[in-house]
Amino acid sequence: MYDSIIIGGGHAGVEAALSLAKMNKKTLLITGNLDKVASLPCNPSIGGPAKGVVVREIDALGGIQGKASDEGQIQMKLLNASKGPAVRAYRAQLDKVKYPKIVLRYLKQQEGLDLLEEFVDKLIIEDNEVKGVLLENGEKIFSKTVIITTGTYLRSAILRGLTKTESGPDGDKTTKGISGQLKEHGLEVIRLKTGTPMRLDKKTIDFSQFVVQPGDPEKYTFSHDPSYFNENAPKENCYLLHTTEETHNLIRNNLALSSMYSGIVEGVGPRYCPSIEDKIVKFSEQPRHQIFLEPESIYWDEVYVQGLSTSFPEDIQDKILKTIPGIANARVMKYGYAIEYDAINPLELNPNLETKKIKNLFCAGQINGTSGYEEAAAQGLMAGINAGLKVSNEEPFILKRDEAYIGVMIDDLVTKGIDDPYRLLTSRAEYRLFIRNDNADLRLTEYGYKFGVVSDKEYEMFNNKKAKFEELINNVKEFYVMPNEENNEYLVNRDSARIFEKISLFNLLKRPEINKDDIKYFLGNKFDEDIYEQIEIQVKYEGYINKARKEAEKVLKLENKKIPNDVNYDHISNLSYEAREKLKRVLPKSIGQASRIMGVNATDISLLILYIESRRNINGF
Structure with missing residues (x-):
């Protein structure tokens, strides 16, 4: 018997499988095609605002998405480099x-870790507890836990024009049995939709018409171990272009031929990654929309057309291209399409990503209503760790909102549910000044090592970094810049005010114009760049961080107020009807989580606290 079986080899599945195996749990990953593990069926990129921080967090916890991305990258950028550290991301x-x-x-x-190329027909469930899986060939495989990471393959259908075809992405086989079983056991199954644009033959594109978008020259890495970076990897450019008025008129005149507007779409599409049809309709005042051409591989000629996601029939897609200079004569290698699929309402999940109604069954990735490779990988990692902890009868691992974007995402999902495919955004994180791109390892590596997912080698590297950081911060605090002519001349050249008494380098660094390069000038350049970056951020933003930390501590008090599992919300007098129904649906673990449920107001929270405290008094607690 296995400790865990993972169904699906996408970004969630591989992280779940690897984390469990690293925890010394006997693990089986089942997927239809091993050559397509962690494939990139849509955008050939990893990272972005908030998402790039998640990849760093995955790496800090022992996952592999960051390492594999560093090995496989053909372009890398630091986004929002000119803005504050809370919004920077790779x-x-x-x-x-x-x-x-x-x-x-x-x-x-x-x-x-065992790998099996097969298709799962159904789950083996007895007395609302998962026991294993039944393969399509009739074989039964038993395990203590199961993690579903089926992505967009649950009863999926491809939509293009007025045609709907039962299929997974890129014509792959879809899975039918599992979502029906979940319904039978009382889970709310919902229908969602996403889409992808056409791919063009780069040999037929006139790149001279576009604005070149190169990567950054710096050596940036998602992984906290820079050795995974491929120095010799070829670097590719992306290109910026725009739709035209002719494009918009063509789309408006043919909306009835789009799957989205013809009425054949059942699923709800992503709010933050709309199709070109949606953009033209919902943002009709915009004269043009951005399009980015992104290379998919150095080994083939396909170019991804970001911004032209569509469900129009092929002939209309051809006509759209004709309206845009530079790609008007481009040859289409793959046409765009929409895909709809089954998912569960994430309110069906506990914070450890185990389903509430089927014991030992975990879900991760797009089945939970999310979008994006990064969100999926993070959930897979957390589901894997928690499945391993469940097998060992240990307490679940729940990241708080002030600890990681991963914590923000999972809390959003299991507390608020979704109306459309969830996308992680910087604005969702109220403590984004804590959970930055630069400090993911300082926040999370201790957890990864505790659970056995971070290796001894990685942990040693982390401790060496911490020691160097402590050494440098102490040096910065203890070193005093004297008010001599040489130092004042240096400061004036840095457009900084002269000093008339000695000042610690720590306090000097608080000046806006003084940065990590000045630390190197006074103390020498003997540490890695990320150490200097970390010092600069912590010193410059010390006041803001301390203020935000105090606010977080107030909220943390509510997180520490646990709600007993046997609370009967029908017994709480004067609770509003909406609050009562929402609390019964979500079953929050703490007062803090209850306070974030939409429809539960401050009065409801006060009544809940009074009820819990009165019960404790009656029972002698």
């Missing part, structure tokens, strides 16, 4: 051919 263009091969290598090298 984004990489990946080689779509190379990346799955890199991930498969990690899977094959991992001890304690």
Whole structure:
């Protein structure tokens, strides 16, 4: 018997499988095609605002998405570099051919992990507890836990024009049995939709018409171990272009031929990644929309047309291209399409990503209503760790909102549910000044090592970094800049005010114009760049961070007020009807979580606290 079976080899599945195996749990990953593990069926990129921070968090916790991205990147950027550290994030263009091969290598090298190319027909469930899986060939495989990471493959259908075809992405086989079973056991199954644009032959594109979008020259890495970066990897450019008035008129005149506007779409599409049809309709005042051409691989000629996601029939897609200079004569290698699929309402999940109604069954990725490779990988990692902890009868691992974007995402999902595919945004994180791109390892590596997902080698590297950080911060605090002519001349050249008494380098660094380069000037350049960056951010934003920390501590008090599992919300007098129904649906674990449920107001929270405290008094607590 296995400790855990993972259904699906996408970004969620591989992280779940690897984390469990690293925790010394006997693990089986089942997927239809091992050559397509962690494939990139849509955008050939990893990272972006908030998402790039998640990849850093995955790496800090022992996951492999960041390492594989560093190996497979063909372009890397630091987004929002001119803005504050709370909104900075990495984004990489990946080689779509190379990346799955890199991930498969990690899977094959991992001890304690079995890989099986098969299709799961159904779950084996007895007395509302999962016991294993039934394969399409009739074989039964038993396990203590099961993690569903089926992505967009649950009863999926491809939509293009007025045609709907039963299929997974890129014509792959879809899975039918599981979502029906989940319904039978009382889980709310919902229908969602996403889409992808056409791919063009780069040999037929006139790139001279576009604005070149190169990567950054700096050596940026998602992983906190820079050795995964491929110095010799070729670097590719992206390109910026725009739709035209002719494009918009063509789309408006043919809306009835789009799957989205013809009435055949059942699923709800992503609010933050709309199709070109949606953009033209919902943002009709805009004279043009951005399009980015992104290379998919150095090994083939396909170019991804970001911004032209569509469900129009092929002939209309051809006509759209004719309206845009530079790609008017481009040859389409793959036409765009919409895809709809089954998912569950994430209110069906506990914060450890175990379903409330089926014991030992965990879900991760797009089945939970999310969108994006990064969100999926993060959920897979957390589901894997929690499945391993469940097997060992240990307490679940729940990240708080002030600890990680991963904590923000999971709390949003299990507390608020979704109306459309969830996308992680910087604005969702109220403590984004804590959970930055630069400090993911300082926040999370201790957890990863505690659960056995971070290796001894990685932990040693982390401790060495911490020691160097402590050494440098102490040096910055203890070093005093004297008010001599040489130092004042240096400061004036840095457009900084002269000093008339000695000042610690720590306090000097608080000046807006003084930065990490000045630390190097006074103390010498003997540490890695990320150490200097970390010092600069912590010193400059010390006041803001301390203020935000005090606010977070107030909220944390509510998180520490646990709600007993046997609370009967029908017994709480004067609770509003909406609050009562929402609390019964979500079953929050703490007062803090209850306070974030939409429809539960401050009065309801006060009544809930009074009820819990009165019960404790009656029972002698």
